[in-house]
Amino acid sequence: MLLEWNEQLDTGVNALDDDHRCLVLLANRIHKAAQAGEQEEVETLVLEFCAYCDDHFVMEEEYMRDIGYPNRAEHKRDHDQMLADIDNVMGKVRQNLDAASVMAEFIFVWIANHVLVIERQLAEFVRGKNASA
Numbered sequence: 001m002l003l004e005w006n007e008q009l010d011t012g013v014n015a016l017d018d019d020h021r022c023l024v025l026l027a028n029r030i031h032k033a034a035q036a037g038e039q040e041e042v043e044t045l046v047l048e049f050c051a052y053c054d055d056h057f058v059m060e061e062e063y064m065r066d067i068g069y070p071n072r073a074e075h076k077r078d079h080d081q082m083l084a085d086i087d088n089v090m091g092k093v094r095q096n097l098d099a100a101s102v103m104a105e106f107i108f109v110w111i112a113n114h115v116l117v118i119e120r121q122l123a124e125f126v127r128g129k130n131a132s133a
């Protein structure tokens with residue numbers, strides 16, 4: 001099953017929303033590559049995913065600070081944890097071919113939770129703030 005975007009996930013902040021769409025697309029590509037047993041492709045895509053996350057997290061954390069988002073610390077913790085965990089899983093992927101699917105699963109679960117739950121709370125906060133402005 002692939003992840004799907006829906007407008008409930010839009011924050012209305014274009015730069016964030018564009019990144020989120022891209023991250024979901026990448027997660028789906030990683031998932032497909034792992035299913036097809038394309039080990040090298042998984043590695044390449046995961047590196048791309050991580051680089052994208054690095055930039056995105058910095059921007060999003062600044063944005064959360066600028067708007068005074070109350071769950072910022074918790075949200076940032078999830079970013080930091082994910083980068084630490086992905087490093088761990090990447091080590092396993094390099095040692096063991098079968099670990100590609102473990103990586104794909106990890107990214108999938110993380111992005112499903114992060115974008116669909118944690119980021120959705122941010123989207124709701126931003127929409128509420130805009131509605132009352």
Ligand SMILES: [Fe+2]
Binds near residue numbers: 016020056060119
């Ligand atoms: Fe995000």
Ligand SMILES: [Fe+2]
Binds near residue numbers: 060075114119
């Ligand atoms: Fe985030």
